[in-house]
Amino acid sequence: MVLNAVITLTLLAGLCGIGLGLAGRRLAGQRDPVVERIDALLPQTQCGQCGYPGCRPYAEAIAAGSAPINLCAPGGSATVQALAELLQVDPEPIDEAEGNGPLVARIDEAQCIGCTRCLPACPVDAIVGAPKQLHTVLRSECTGCQLCVATCPVDCITMEAVEVPLSSRIRPLPTPQSTRAEPLLRPGPVRHPHSEPRLGEVWVRDAKQTSRGSTPTTLALPERLILPLLDHTGTPLTPAQQPGERVRRGTPLTMPDATVPLHAPAAGVVEGFEHHPIVHPSAARVRCLILRPDDEQSAVLPMPPLDPPLAQPPQVLLERIRQAGIRGMGGGAFPSALKLADAAECGVDVLVVNGVECDTYLTCDETLLCQHADEVIAGARIAARACGAEQILVAVKAGSRYAAEAARRAIAAAGGGIRVVTVDALYPAGNERHIVYPATGRVVPPGARPPTVGVVCQNVSTLYAIERAVVHGEPSMARLLTISGGAAEHPGNYWVAVGTPLAAVIAAAGEPQGRILVGGGIMGLPLRDRSAPVTHGMSGVILESVAETPLPEQPCIRCTRCTLVCPEGLRPHEMVSRIRAGVGVGEPAPSIDLDPLRCTGCASCELVCPSSIPLAGVLGHARDATRVRLCERERAERARERFEARQLRASRRKREKEAARQRKREAIANKGA
């Protein structure tokens, strides 16, 4: 009996063992060789500071176990951490003192003697020059490895820190407290009696009444204007003035080659340049020009009006829009000239005037349409001519009746030919990708922009600025800004000069009680530093009352409301749990409905979340991280390609030299024979 059991069990165990062994061999995963994976983590500066000739040899040495993982100075502790994780060992402290950021070599051209010694030292061919000519470093290709510094006989190569561009800063993961407020106390989603929540449809109860109706007033100029020297990509702009120089109102403050020039919003003296906080998700400080306005406000404008505007060729109009420094004033701040030129290239036929402010508080576009409908319509005609659109549609929200009436009156006065379309008060109807369908009936494919279906959208405020620039020759220097919220004592719309510190705006609005949101009630960013300036794309400042302040976050119960409302078809709750667990942040998404790069940041998910989870902030963090990681990968890949090309060239030269020597030797031998 016992023997039977023992035999049976032994046979069974043996069979299972054989099965497992076979399965293990058959199903073994095809994993990358470890060298490839180590190499992928190295920064590809090819600097050789580790003692190996390039990143790949070092990776091979690590894989063979003959090199410690902490030799990579340019990669810093982040690389050591990543390597330790990959190889399942404890991270060791880095050998070199950690640098304070990326460095780039610079050759002092006054001292360079043109000796070409630094040229072969560069592992990625980033130095160009010829004997007895000045050498220069290709800044975009320099990996900051410092190998050239020692080779220079006159010590004219220095390493200088490069400013981290705004686009490579990552916003922090939101803390559980920084969430939206009690839904019953502040505007938010309402359950529509007849609709299931559907893709991109959140019915919002708005609080526009707070700031609606009053005539806009102009906010007094502050003592200092702070103008961030940044273009739309976050790359620094070069200032045209020196500290102490006087500028007139409307003088360009940047070099003429800038994609979007910046203009002095007031006459005054350039006080200097300093790093100053701006409104940005990553709480960044950027280089700003400080302008001290004085009393002499001249009326002289730097650009002559274009008359008649509609008879000008599109190129002239586009150039004027660029020169006037007009940026998308709906919030995106993308240069309008680029957008219109791109639209012209795509061959658009419809221009949609975007007057749908889907935010819950903002009324600046509505007010502008009520007060200056003639100018907006004229601006729309100019923009349509600049991009070649034949048809113009004005889209307004169902609730803003006066704006629609004003637009109709202005159209009738200007000779008609423009249609006014009313769209439902759904969030995010004002997003340019979402407005296209209700306005024109065309469907923008996922991930594409409206020009792909022949539509270009322009915000009402932008069109007003275009009209000012073309008809009056006035650059974009001020904007209409909504001040609203439960704590705002004087809610309404104000004309504010660009560069005005938000502290001055808030002082005009009243005493803040809770958070201050900049940009709107739904997508707005909480203000961290009140000295940050007003920019072109800033449409509102919301002062939350105590009742509107955020609720603490609660656990996700996977109710999937966020999935139902996401206009991009993402699964926010799953993405957030992955991101918070640190799974796959900065890596390519496992599937398209988990890809943070597809998130537009509309915050619909956050609006409907019953647990007040800061979904939009978490997704924004992952989006930033992924974008930055992609950029880094691309840069490393380029450096590796250049390094490999260089090595290939070196070996070819060596072969050729060898061949030549061989031929010579043979020739001598032949002669001797």
Added chain:
Amino acid sequence: MGEVLLALTPAAAVSIWLFGVGVALNIATVLVAATLVEAVAVRARGGSVRAALGDGSVLVTALIIGLCLPPLLPWWIPALAGALAVLLGKQVYGGLGQNVFNPAIVGYVAVVLAFPQATGMWPAPDPTLGAVISNGEAWRYFLSGELTPLADALTHATPLDRLATDGLAALLAHEAAVPGLAATGAWTWLGLAFLLGGIGLVARRTIDWRLPSGVLIGTAATAALFAVVTDGAAVGFHLLAGATLMVAFFIATDPVTAPVESRARWLYAAGIGVVAMVIRELGGHPDGFAFAILMMNATAPLLDYWVRRSWRGTADS
């Protein structure tokens, strides 16, 4: 959570009306135990006790367990159910939103398996019960666990017990003896009370209508199949008896333990009905919904994955 509590009120009221003070004692005991364990566990995990208790999820769990358990029990059984529900059903996974299995059902199943005799003892549903088993006797049993002969005599087989042990013929004979109502007798009122609350939740869009529909369809289809093939009980009986309506509207609809894709939700809900019917008709346990819920909870992530892969073409790696 507030809306779910509100929707459970009619069922709680009917239950107390039918079974007397014991139901209220059960609910209160489960609530006290669950709250204590929740507070201790959340504190141990370093969370905010106030936030954890403030969301009302413990209250819903307590109410569901209290309504699942028979009305006459010694206090340690509901207390254990509440404690295990919170501890093993929820907190060990990381708290609300992280659990795989429905906490209330985990607690219920634990005590059903641990105390089969006590938890299998249901008195006849009768509004006049209070007159037969006095509140004093109910209290005494609740505190000491000693059965008085009177209560013992009153203990009666539920329609499902009858079906499981004696077969359909006995059930039908019993129906003939209790005219006026369906075979489920006064239990029907309880079922209808759950239905009322559930319809309210569906109308308010608090719960996804697919889940209750799926459970009812799965139950009805399987019951119909059994009625034809093995001569099982009627479809209407299965829909009204036992926990069918409660599970359909209040337990299968828990978003945490259900799948998220709509098609996966249909499969999940129908699966609950099918498994429960198979256990009812073929298994030894009188009701199979608790086990069906746990089984389908375990498959929920797989259903999501499978639906995404085969219908949406997007699967996670």
